[in-house]
Amino acid sequence: MIAVQPTSKPLLGASLPELTDWVQQQGQPAYRGKQLYQWIYQKGAKSLGEITVFPKQWRSQLEDVSIGRSTIHYRAVASDGTVKYLLKLADGQIIETVGIPTRDRLTVCVSSQVGCPMACDFCATGKGGFIRNLETHEIVDQVLTVQEDFDRRVSHIVFMGMGEPLLNAENAIAAIICLNRDVGIGQRMITLSTVGIPGRIRKLAERQLQITLAVSLHASNQSLREQLIPSAKAYSLEALLSECRDYVKATGRRVSFEYVLLSGVNDLPTHAIELANHLRGFQNHVNLIPYNPINEVDYQRPSPQQIQTFVDELEQRKIAVSVRYSRGLDADAACGQLRASKLES
Template sequence: MSVQLASQSVSQGTPTPRLGASLEELTAWVQDRGQPAYRGKQLYQWLYRQGARSLSDITVFPKRWRENAEPVDFGRSTVHHRSIAPDGTIKYLLQLADGNLVETVGMPTSKRLTVCVSSQVGCPMACDFCATGKGGFLRNLETHEIVDQVLTVQEEFDRRVSHVVFMGMGEPLLNIDNVLAALRCLNEDVGIGQRSMTVSTVGIPGRIRRLAQHKLQATLAVSLHASNQTLRERLIPSARQYPLEDLLAECREYVQITGRRLSFEYLLLAELNDRPEHAEELAKHLRGFQSHVNLIPYNPISEVDYQRPDRQRIDRFVRALEERHIAVSVRYSKGLDVDAACGQLRASKNKEEFFRHSSPLTREDSFLSAESRL
């Protein structure tokens, strides 16, 4: 991939974080500081395999250098909060160097450990059903801040991460350079196969085509959530500027260029987009596609009154697609009792912090403005 490999620091005047750098870049970095080249491999191993968070952690380095070296930023976050579900899913709020909070989720099974990573602090897409979209947008995540999420979950679970999905907070293709760099790092440095990674997008004009040029082995998951343009505009404001037909045309280009099957995400909202006629519309759009449909029963949030369909409606939608020869599966959310919907935990903790630090006299007057920020 022709992308910048090392991430840039969030603010000017601070050291560039080492996390996200390749072996070649780390070797050049230690040599610039008067150290032999083999120290680069040592730094690489301690950074990506042993979870070093500072130069002082790397005990194979000379003590004098560790004590006297210039300030070095390894680019690691701290765990601000954990929510643990009975099924073993753990949702983390990670505090970044600038104090912002992002969510990441560790989802274990007996055979794999999947991490759902965020790509932005908040999200500018403002999808009507999404807790993150209700919270607004602050900034893109840097490469090291994305990679750090995977390493943090790996350390917390004390087992190797096998799969990564870019389905957390934010729209990955609005942060495409840092997402591509993170994919490179997770594959080449952390050791996760590209075929075990998925990038999810609601669709940004031209970005799927741009992603196709890199011919990644990662899976592209396109969030449709509606079977027609009118319904999609209601749920996804950006659909007004990027019609469904244009999005699907770009998806067809992606398949032609990469030869890779697409996944289509479809959030099932009771009585809104889960009727048999919606399944029929969806099937017509996807006919001839090399694709697979993931149906996701909605996980309700407090900000809107959309509801999760019952099992009978879900099964009826599945049958309607299968009868039209569309490959389909149902993806049930893990950790439903730990604010599992993207953005819920961050919003709830932000509210908690707001009330903890507000005086009783100002809380009522300030609540609406706080809600608008969340």
């Protein structure tokens, strides 16, 4: 039998034609490519040794070939059914992902980096620093892990976990394509959230993906944004919004703006009016997120009355707005709470 040819990267993330080419390089018939594809994406094989339709002798030669699956290092279930996972990667690094079930959907909040370099003041992930980008297979694996653990098909994906996706754009986009093409999740059910990296939103628009772009704004003026998001010092609010307008023109897709409400900091009526003035004239939607507490800072969540006043000010100015109360709060799985925690040891 022909010796197994080395593969430079795990097989997860590869398309059917790519897997077919690979099995043929191993001296196997082309139809084994479809078998491999089905076992990876439909049956959830963790290793090639599990693929019982392959000849036993060939399977024994594939021990060093990685599919690219992680292991569940820790699992916490919140009272609302949200599940937070700490996943251990091949190099021992830990990432977090979250499964958010409702009656009609199962959403996975995926990470794109180990840690995050953006250091947003109200977010736990940024407090731990940045280690590395995730590879394509490490992003796709998160979705398959949640789908298998819930024994239920994932319907929606949000790139709102650890990391800044547009600093890992190549792998994030490759993962989106794989999740759509191979896992069967519609691009319109996928949301990519970014703080905003100069020039990257326009580059994303060139790909003509049908995903939802969510921009983490969190402030209604430049000075306040710099206070909350250190990277904003190198990227003005005006420039960011200009890219967002260009994105809408290029894709025909509206932009969602994420805005974490911090009591007494960015939630005053004057902030709402200022925000509305910035967002006039192009298709967008504002998601208000009442602050979810972390230990490192003492921000407070606004009262229901403060939140409603902010909503009213936006609606009076014809800005589409909704309030998103995060799931998984009691398991530290809510928006802004993800980190590589002490539980990884």
